Amino acid sequence: MGLLKDAKSIADRDPAARSTLEVILLYPGFKALLYHKISSFLYRHKLFFLARYISQKCSRKTGIEIHPGAKIGSGLFIDHGHGIVIGETAEIGNNCTIYHQVTLGGTGRHKHTKRHPTVGDNVLIGAGAKILGPVTIGNNSLVGAGSVVLDDVPENSTVTGMKARVIKMAGQKVVPSLSLEHGKVPDPVAQEFGKVRMEFENKECNIQAIMDEIQTKIKELECCIKKSEQGEDLKEK
Numbered sequence: 061m062g063l064l065k066d067a068k069s070i071a072d073r074d075p076a077a078r079s080t081l082e083v084i085l086l087y088p089g090f091k092a093l094l095y096h097k098i099s100s101f102l103y104r105h106k107l108f109f110l111a112r113y114i115s116q117k118c119s120r121k122t123g124i125e126i127h128p129g130a131k132i133g134s135g136l137f138i139d140h141g142h143g144i145v146i147g148e149t150a151e152i153g154n155n156c157t158i159y160h161q162v163t164l165g166g167t168g169r170h171k172h173t174k175r176h177p178t179v180g181d182n183v184l185i186g187a188g189a190k191i192l193g194p195v196t197i198g199n200n201s202l203v204g205a206g207s208v209v210l211d212d213v214p215e216n217s218t219v220t221g222m223k224a225r226v227i228k229m230a231g232q233k234v235v236p237s238l239s240l241e242h243g244k245v246p247d248p249v250a251q252e253f254g255k256v257r258m259e260f261e262n263k264e265c266n267i268q269a270i271m272d273e274i275q276t277k278i279k280e281l282e283c284c285i286k287k288s289e290q291g292e293d294l295k296e297k
């Protein structure tokens with residue numbers, strides 16, 4: 061049975077798991093898969109209200125909200141649960157791992173369109189990562205904890221950060237070079253430009269402070285000159 065295979069695969073992949081039975085009885089991620097199997101069945105048979113009822117019940121019990129319309133491959137390991145949202149048109153391949161606080165969310169408000177991500181096989185999505193919109197995460201890729209992914213991620217890549225950028229491809233660190241497609245690598249020029257802009261803005265603030273000080277001094281001097289001129293006038297009189 062598919063679910064037993066899922067439980068075994070979770071037990072194999074989680075170093076903290078003692079047995080498959082423990083996974084079946086205690087793991088919220090496994091319970092969520094069970095609920096999703098039922099809600100997805102109901103959804104496919106157009107029993108939309110019942111399907112949503114089951115998925116919401118799962119959400120209350122496990123903190124994992126999987127829309128009944130989401131398509132999930134075999135061997136998904138949702139570790140810990142809590143705060144996980146998987147949207148209606150999301151698709152997840154085989155043998156993926158998802159940690160807590162992950163969102164596979166939509167960006168558009170149009171109904172009946174693909175609004176959520178497509179995740180390939182053997183993908184790991186780190187804790188707190190947000191993947192938004194109809195983007196594709198290539199097979200065997202890793203999405204770093206806390207990343208925000210708004211663009212497609214190539215296969216065999218590691219992405220981190222906000223907004224996420226490729227730091228590794230096929231296990232190799234990505235060094236920005238002119239021979240690579242700029243859209244798919246970190247933008248070092250923009251990063252340097254940002255730094256220079258910040259420095260410039262800081263310096264501009266300093267210059268403004270100096271200018272203000274000079275103007276105050278000039279006003280003080282002007283006052284002194286006026287006073288001394290008035291003093292001389294009085295003396296002459």
Ligand SMILES: CC(C)(COP(=O)(O)OP(=O)(O)OC[C@H]1O[C@@H](n2cnc3c(N)ncnc32)[C@H](O)[C@@H]1OP(=O)(O)O)[C@@H](O)C(=O)NCCC(=O)NCCS
Pocket residue numbers: 159185186187188202203204205206207218219220221227228
């Ligand atoms: C992204 C990740 C998969 C990278 O693993 P890795 O391939 O071993 O990468 P490394 O540890 O060699 O790190 C490579 C670089 O990315 C940085 N990095 C790693 N993870 C990062 C993250 N989540 N956000 C930002 N930068 C990250 C490292 O600091 C390092 O930077 P450097 O080259 O300037 O030193 C891993 O760090 C991660 O986030 N895994 C998710 C784990 C998780 O959610 N666990 C929850 C358990 S409860």
